């Protein structure tokens with residue numbers, strides 16, 4: 001039996017950059033360079049769903065943490081994380097190690113050490129520039145989706161380290 005019984009949870013776009021908003025995908029598909037050390041270690045990868053693509057599709061605009069941070073969206077995140085939690089708890093009950101969770105720094109949802117704030121929204125029109133990104137800021141802290149995942153894992157007694165394997169290119 002060759003299985004390593006070692007699982008790493010990764011945010012969706014590390015394995016599929018097509019989920020990212022335009023024009024942030026800076027690789028064609030898989031972030032192979034970022035994932036290579038994990039793959040070499042022999043861990044299994046469990047891919048999280050992309051909350052933004054699931055909620056708003058691929059025509060969504062870039063948004064910030066405040067814009068996603070409301071009860072309806074948090075409830076949605078909990079709902080799409082439920083099947084993943086079932087998988088993860090199945091592994092831990094069977095004695096497997098959950099050795100980490102990897103996110104994408106800068107994301108309002110999957111940021112680990114860094115997330116973005118300051119884009120307050122409103123109509124996209126001239127005269128609203130101050131709300132449309134001019135005050136966009138990167139700040140320390142988790143994105144909404146990772147905050148929720150961490151809470152749900154903790155409630156199950158699972159406390160893996162959270163790491164960012166890539167940073168969103170916000171240029």
Ligand code: SF4
Pocket residue numbers: 011012013014019020021049050051052053104107109110111
């Ligand atoms: S960072 Fe998270 S929310 Fe953004 S595209 Fe990747 S998986 Fe989706």
